[in-house]
Amino acid sequence: MGKLFTDEQIAQANQINILEYARQAGYSVEKITPKEYKIPGFGGLRIDGAGRKWNCFSANAGGGPIQFVMYTEKKSWVEAVKQLLSLSQNQNNFLYRTSRDIEKETEEKGEFVLPEKNSTYKHVFAYLINTRKIDKDIVISMVKQKKIYENTHRSCVFVGYDQEGISRYASVRSTNTTGSSYRGDVANSDKAFAFSIKGLSNTIRVFESPIDALSYTAFLKQFGSENKDHMLALGCLGDVSLEHYLKGHPEINRIIFCLDNDQWGHQALDRWVEKYKPNYAVAHHFPKGKDWNEDLVSFFKEMEQRREAEATLDLESEEEAII
The missing domain is CATH 3.90.580.10 (Zinc finger, CHC2-type domain)
Known part of the structure; x- marks a missing residue:
């Protein structure tokens, strides 16, 4: 053997x-x-x-x-x-x-500096809207809030801010659809201020990545539901940003973990249920596939296949009527 x-x-x-x-x-x-x-x-x-x-x-x-x-x-x-x-x-x-x-x-951290902005957003728009299937209006809203932009390497930058509106964290995701792909945090980022979307409810939904948080928001819009919950992207599977966010939002009393549907996500959920359950109502919502963006892309692919099948049936019906 x-x-x-x-x-x-x-x-x-x-x-x-x-x-x-x-x-x-x-x-x-x-x-x-x-x-x-x-x-x-x-x-x-x-x-x-x-x-x-x-x-x-x-x-x-x-x-x-x-x-x-x-x-x-x-x-x-x-x-x-x-x-x-x-x-x-x-x-x-x-x-x-x-x-x-x-x-x-x-060693002692140096100054946090955001990557230089590109003169265009076209690569980020193409990647997030066309490839990742995130709703156009959601992406534009994040751009207007300066939470998403394109750097000079044509990569997507997701930005996190402190209470004073000062950028303290950023993660970079390349927009490549073929070949090698880069993702990582910008040097001297503070994980406590990870990418987030402020909500109006007493609930926070926790994701692993900004793209998953945006994908979930796109799902809600697709089915006619307006998102009112706080959305937080950990940027990994550490919860320092969640701890910090909860301290700054005492109105939150419910946490829904929307982590990846893999071993990492399940193990983290087990730990965090035990950690947060004494003080919060805790629930979870796993995607069908590995993560929420995979589900979103699959959803639109199935919709397209369904439309093509219906168009074929309509054409066959018209041919039969002519014959």
Whole structure:
């Protein structure tokens, strides 16, 4: 019987940064020193500052990324490798940050500067409206509020603001529809001020990405429902922005988690239900596919196929009538 994984695949799985994996998975990662982090609730689990090794003395366990997934998620070695490889195939490049990148992050942050604006919005409009199928009026509204714009690399920039209307956070998503695709936060962004849409109700809906939040809003409009809820895009699976948003909006007493329908989303939901349920009414709404934009694109594709089928039937009926 041949090997399940090549040496290159195993090496690839072992290159994933444990700190970034833990944050993406929704674990509460706490800094002890620049060279050591911990995850509470796992019996003294420690991760080195470079994100390459971990150990838990109480359980006499430790190792690299594969062993980390095995230990924290009770997976077999094969399951752990498969999961790590699936992440690499999804182009989560931030999971491969070097120790130098981590060291830079632990240093004092520099000034946050938004990427330079392009002279046009056409690439962003084409990407969000034509490719992602987000309602045109919703996109234009976000542009007018300066929450979305196009940078000089023709990428889409999603901006988050503080209470004074000062930009404090931005994430970039390339508008490429073929080839490699980039996504990531702008340097020195403050996750506490992630992309959001202020609502009028006592409910907040929580998403992983701005595109999913906008896709959900587009669904509501498609079915004749005006969105009145607060919408927050975490930008990952950490909840620092949710904690901050709730402090600034004491009127909110209900949280609906609209996370991705994958292992990451389900694991984060389990943790956050336990965390927020004592003080909030908590519910969840998972998409049918992987995420809300995938559902939105599928919805319009099915609508188009239905229209084409109906047009074909109408044509056949007219031909029969002539004959």
